[in-house]
Amino acid sequence: MANVLQPVRGTRDLIGDDAARHFHVVETARRITALYGFSEWQTPIFEDTKVFSRTLGETSDVVTKEMYTFEDRGGDSVTLRPEGTAGVCRALITNGLTQTLPQKVFYTGPMFRYERPQKGRYRQFHQIGVELLGPATPLADAEVIAAGWQILNELGIAKDVVLHINTLGDVASRAAYRAKLVEYFSKFVNELSEDSKLRLEKNPLRILDSKDEGDKKLVADAPQMQECMTDEAKAFYDSLLNYLTAFGVPHQHNPHIVRGLDYYNHTAFEFVTNALGSQGTVLAGGRYDGLVEQMGGPAVPGVGWAAGIERLSMLIAEPARAAVPVAIIPMGAVYEHASLNILRLLRVRNVAAEIGYSGNAKKRLERANKAGAVFAVLVGEDIKLKNLASGEQVDTTPEALPGLLQTP
Numbered sequence: 001m002a003n004v005l006q007p008v009r010g011t012r013d014l015i016g017d018d019a020a021r022h023f024h025v026v027e028t029a030r031r032i033t034a035l036y037g038f039s040e041w042q043t044p045i046f047e048d049t050k051v052f053s054r055t056l057g058e059t060s061d062v063v064t065k066e067m068y069t070f071e072d073r074g075g076d077s078v079t080l081r082p083e084g085t086a087g088v089c090r091a092l093i094t095n096g097l098t099q100t101l102p103q104k105v106f107y108t109g110p111m112f113r114y115e116r117p118q119k120g121r122y123r124q125f126h127q128i129g130v131e132l133l134g135p136a137t138p139l140a141d142a143e144v145i146a147a148g149w150q151i152l153n154e155l156g157i158a159k160d161v162v163l164h165i166n167t168l169g170d171v172a173s174r175a176a177y178r179a180k181l182v183e184y185f186s187k188f189v190n191e192l193s194e195d196s197k198l199r200l201e202k203n204p205l206r207i208l209d210s211k212d213e214g215d216k217k218l219v220a221d222a223p224q225m226q227e228c229m230t231d232e233a234k235a236f237y238d239s240l241l242n243y244l245t246a247f248g249v250p251h252q253h254n255p256h257i258v259r260g261l262d263y264y265n266h267t268a269f270e271f272v273t274n275a276l277g278s279q280g281t282v283l284a285g286g287r288y289d290g291l292v293e294q295m296g297g298p299a300v301p302g303v304g305w306a307a308g309i310e311r312l313s314m315l316i317a318e319p320a321r322a323a324v325p326v327a328i329i330p331m332g333a334v335y336e337h338a339s340l341n342i343l344r345l346l347r348v349r350n351v352a353a354e355i356g357y358s359g360n361a362k363k364r365l366e367r368a369n370k371a372g373a374v375f376a377v378l379v380g381e382d383i384k385l386k387n388l389a390s391g392e393q394v395d396t397t398p399e400a401l402p403g404l405l406q407t408p
């Protein structure tokens with residue numbers, strides 16, 4: 001076995017039950033976001049490195065440690081996307097859609113981050129996500145969050161998660177808060193982790209999101225955003241919370257939610273569960289009003305979230321198995337042609353059906369039973385429909401079969 005090629009560390013195959021859960025999450029999200037008026041986009045899996053390095057923030061973990069960046073054969077620096085928002089905003093601009101607003105975007109697909117693989121943390125993982133581009137009103141934030149909440153509900157995991165929400169304020173609030181944080185953390189500069197020393201100079205807010213245990217202790221007593229909020233920013237947050245109540249989304253204010261990426265303002269939120277150990281955030285996002293402008297477009301406000309499909313999949317019950325196919329059994333080699341004709345007829349009419357690839361009628365029936373088929377169609381001189389559970393058998397015709405087997 002020494003020669004057997006292995007999957008790359010941090011990647012995994014989606015097969016069997018894992019695949020069923022994964023696609024159940026995707027289909028649920030696709031269906032529910034459509035109810036909220038979102039359309040699905042698919043942007044490239046790799047982009048010009050600047051799409052991410054310029055927007056996610058020079059000091060973010062993603063940009064400093066986690067990006068899969070390489071030079072292609074033409075000498076251009078490209079990056080496998082670590083997240084979806086930057087690509088969607090790039091697409092909004094380069095497709096000339098910044099005047100055609102609002103745009104309500106749903107996306108799903110693989111993301112890539114060079115992290116230490118562990119349960120719920122992979123190097124290729126998958127997200128579902130939404131972006132609502134255009135409206136600057138907190139109603140947009142509330143709608144985006146309500147869509148996420150409904151998805152978690154329909155996946156049956158809402159009971160295990162809590163929505164933590166915070167405001168990062170507007171530009172003026174953030175400037176005031178930044179000054180307060182610099183003043184506070186400067187007193188403890190020797191106790192800060194090396195990463196956070198750098199953050200103190202470049203983006204002190206980021207320290208609040210540090211995963212370093214020493215940093216976390218200092219963060220616990222740090223000044224809070226609330227002290228620095230402008231009246232406008234306060235009003236925005238208050239009406240967002242009211243809208244959430246109107247949409248029936250339970251929420252909990254948490255001043256420590258700041259999000260890892262630089263582009264957020266006003267709203268920041270995370271749906272968190274205790275069921276996954278330290279990988280507890282399942283769906284997270286916020287408002288990013290400056291992002292499109294930062295990428296060279298006009299000022300287009302935006303709000304969105306992304307959720308890790310692997311983490312959601314671990315929380316959901318096993319989805320119902322796909323409909324068990326009908327087994328077509330030729331009662332002898334001469335009936336093979338007629339059997340294939342019936343097989344085709346059924347499939348064209350949306351009935352799942354299979355034919356054993358070989359063996360006599362007895363063998364095929366045995367295999368159909370083993371595979372859990374509910375009905376067998378015995379194709380001989382006559383055509384019989386056999387209920388494999390009860391053994392009951394009726395005469396029928398090829399024309400009548402689809403009607404008998406179609407689930408209402």
Ligand code: ATP
Pocket residue numbers: 083113115120121122123124125126127260279280281282283284285306307308309310311
């Ligand atoms: P974390 O704090 O767990 O590293 P994050 O803040 O880096 O998360 P986001 O950038 O907000 O994560 O991504 C949104 C969601 O994508 C996360 O809440 C999580 O469910 C999922 N996610 C992020 N990184 C990974 C990963 N390496 N493997 C699997 N899922 C991930």
Ligand code: MG
Pocket residue numbers: 061260
């Ligand atoms: Mg991370």
